[in-house]
Amino acid sequence: MLSSRKKNESALIQTFKGLLKDQCYGSQSQLADALAEHGFDNMSQAKISRLLSKLGAVKMRNASSQVVYILPDELAVPKTKQAIQSVVVSVKHNGMQIIVKTGIGGAPLISRMLDSMGESAGILGTLAGDDTIFIAPASVDSIDQITEDIKKILDV
Helix, strand or coil: CCCHHHHHHHHHHHHHHHHHHCCCCCCHHHHHHHHHHCCCCCCCHHHHHHHHHHHCCEEEECCCCCEEEECHHHCCCCCCHHHHHHHEEEEEECCCCEEEEECCCCHHHHHHHHHHHHHHHCEEEEEECCCEEEEEECCHHHHHHHHHHHHHHHCC
16 A cells, blocks of 8 residues: 555656646746646656656757657657657758757657658758757758658758
8 A cells, every 4th residue: 555655746747748748937036836736736847857867857848839848758759740840940050060959858750750760851860959959861961852852841
């Protein structure tokens, strides 16, 4: 049988995950206020920070272009063009590499998607930071076409 403390912690984590799935909380104080509304009082910034870290939450732009906390399992490939448009800012090349700029935290998501397409799409490989993706094209001779194809795929 779970102790009262374990049940409380489990309920807190479930509530916290539910709030993050709403994708509308951009600050720890907003999360603390929302948790208080659900009966979890006395949530300090340190407690919120530990919860965010424990769950691996990251900040990213939502469909309304607001920077909010989300859970990593929410970082699946977007299912609508609007979601991709809300993440990708620009796609450019310098003759050697293609650079994709994204909102905060969006690069790993888009990079994973582009990597899965591989050489058949002209992509030798990708390297993602937090908001920037470096793409090695399969051929620099075709970089203009590959860049245009990526723009079409990302609907940019």
